[in-house]
Amino acid sequence: MAITEEKLGEVLGVYPEKVLVNRRRHIVLKEPDTETAQQIEANTRTLPGIITNRGCAFAGCKGVVVGPIKDMVHIVHGPVGCAFYTWGTRRNKAKAGDDGKNYVNYCFTTDMQESDVVFGGEKKLAKLIDEAVAIFHPNAISIAATCPVGLIGDDIGAVARAAEERHGIQVLAFQCEGYKGVSQSAGHHIANNMLMDKVIGNSDVEKCDEPYAINLLGEYNIGGDGWEIARILKDIGYHVVCVMTGDGSYEDMRLAHTADLNLVQCHRSINYIAEMLEIKYGTPWLKVNFIGIKSTCDSLRAMAAYFGNKDLMQKTEEIIARELARIQPVIDQYRKVCEGKTAFCFVGGSRGHHYQGLFSEIGIETVLAGYEFAHRDDYEGRLVIPTIKKDADSKNIPDLHVEADPKRFRIKIAPERLAKLKEKFPFNEYKGLIVDMKEGTIVVDDLNHFETEEFIKILHPDIVSSGIKDKYVIQKMGIPSKQLHSYDYSGPYAGFNGAVIFARDISMSFATPTWNYIVPPWKDQPLLNATINGGDQ
């Protein structure tokens, strides 16, 4: 059953007037295919009191983008909680590189006390930096500000600069207080600006000696996704200069300017850097999607087309053929379990789109999709960016303006050839989620608890992919829920091997006999079995 405008009106009718007006603008009922995507409101405030899935700028900055960088010590400046909740909870796996440095299992916080809030916490922060350097010898340090830091006016930039002088390593101060912006998205932007400004290109190395050098942007190695992607890329012959930021290192990130092409996996969290890398160094970016078999193949073919080398293209086809021959029969088995089912796909800022292809490859149609913290361009495509009006919240996140680097800017591909490629492949382009949705489906931005429950009651999806906060709400309704932030502690789900694991996990959630026991046997059997007096039985 699809949701009609009338039905939607009934559901939202519970809302107080202001909430109703606000929420209606975040919901799109997909119309028949049109040239342009329907408009949706996104990246605006969640109204107070709404049970949202969203987090804060700190979560987007330290939790998502900066935290995975393995050879840095990440210090959270604030009361203990924010550091504690971002310690090992996001599953961005990391292995130490050649220098042996990997601090992802550690959690550092200034553990601000009341006296620090009153008298300032700068000295404490400086001392903790000194301790971290003395004990851990990291390649660099990050400081992430939490809410009180900005309010009391601690100058973490000054603390960072002084520490840089004392220790001779970079200390990056991220002003990512939780109240900034309207969601994690603000934190992504703050993190992007700093990494671009201070880290990328901060090296004497001018060029990469390896052929087919690429950066993988917006891949956070949840459950080992990045390692599966790297496996495929290496088999084909690519050289990964750096990954931002899953299993990524500060040292590699400094070399990001030497790559020939940037791949963008999570558009939302890293598109700022991708764009700035192009302006500053002339490196084009390609919107890839390594979730799903077809998407992975498409991405690999676009990369090969970019480099235009025949051997590379042939190798790409060989690897694709090799992998498909291996995995397709396995996927087909799982597809039998999943065929004909429907899903909700509500994730952060890219996966709500990325997973739809993989779902469809195992026979599952996405009937509702949306993002927790995306912007209009993630829904409607980058074409809308010039028309997005800045509001009070987005104005508070400064844009970083970069210019072409006079020494390092280099045209990596003839403009005519790139223009030609753009006709076929998403170079410097992302068309967004809405164009890929079928007529009659529903797109919801910042889906909240109330709507989750109501839309499930109307659409009866067979599986709902979302996060931990509503996982058990959904399962209590007797519907399997797949966490697509943490993968329910499984993975990888990216690439070819990931597709198999995903298909296995989704099938398992349908096939588990445990669902059969929800109704106790006595609920549908009468207590007394009547017998006829005098009968034989």
Add this chain to the structure above:
Amino acid sequence: MLEYAPKEMIKRDSGGMINPAKTCQPVGAMYAALGIHSCLPHSHGSQGCCSFHRMHLTRHFRDPIMASTSSFTEGASVFGGGANLKTSIKNVFAIYNPDVIAIHTTCLSETIGDDIPTAIRQSEIPEGKVVFHANTPSYQGSHITGFSNMTNAMVTYFSETKLADGKKENFANIIPGFVNPADMREIKRLTEEMGIKYIMFPDTSGVVDSPMTGKFEMYPSGGTMIPELKKTGDAKFTISLGRFASQMAAESLEKKCKIPFVSLKEPIGIKATDEFLMALRGAFATEIPESLECERGQLVDVMTDTHFHFHGKKVAIFGDPDVVTAMTEFCLSLGMLPVHVLTGTPGGALGSGLGGFEQEVKAMLDEAGVCGNVKAAGDLFTLHQWIKNEPVDLLIGNTYGKYIARAEDIPFVRFGFPILDRAIHPYMPVTGYRGALRLIEQISDALLDRCDRDAADEDFELVM
């Protein structure tokens, strides 16, 4: 794993934490508020606070944890969050329709000094509905302090004296502390076995361990009712279990309604359970029933029968102060040697009666003749260094201990909050005599599994 902790003890005087053994007040307040029936906890701060707390509680309990947020923006942080709170209250009642909203603050709203009672007074609250609050600044204490503050707010807002002339009704208030719903059930069961009437608050049993029925209930059947909270002011006496989590509320009840209280350890282990039952026995002049004496006898039987599994083993215990204190006492009852005992919660910064985690644990160790490290407001980096200097046979603590257990190859028993990597814990009590049996099972199993793993073929035993 954790290869950067050197054996040589490093003097650290920054006051910062490396691998903390505590988290912040609001998550404790949120958990306590869930122990009121049909209550929606509300986090007055940035969205991230509410999101983080719901995430952690959901991962521990594997059950829906519902809570709303004031969704602060930069503007609210500058001009005050009063408007956000009033809008929240209006929206929550209209959309989610709880009977009660329990507001807790955050470091953000505390730093800007939002006046919560005024905002509540200025809010539209539907008839028959209740809004109350607790101040839970994240920069004081720990999640246990937050639990304590929210529990205390239940007294200051609701408890009232109905009976005249200082008369009291024949029931006990029981404040269970920051424990799992199964522990609250077990404490209630022990009290019921005694035939004693009680009001427990908060009571998260039936809220965060709700059954699968195929239907989602936003407000499950469990939780203390508001009329019960009001009635606490007429109780004969109050039992506070766990000083850090519960004593403040008991003291408030004494002040507000003249109800005497007794402050006991969390009833984990044989001695603390004995003390709990003895307190009930004394206050109500009710003999301990045979059923409980039998349970106790079974426990002592097992303790004796299996003592060679654990006697003399060195153990490190960390976690929240109330459960760590009780666990240390139980390990001593088993003949184990708790050589490292650590909590992240500050030992004596807040409220009355909260001083002396270190003194209390040290006194127990001294009495048993055990020489050990004891620390409040500590972190797991310190614990790891201690263990490097004096290795242990067993580590007992929450999930975060698994890094140290792996780094030092130590058997590990998960205990306390949060447990994120194993299920079932919230359903299985560690309190009471039966809870003690379960702890012995876990401790023995961990130690014996290690023996089996390390045994040479010729030493591999069938019977142990």
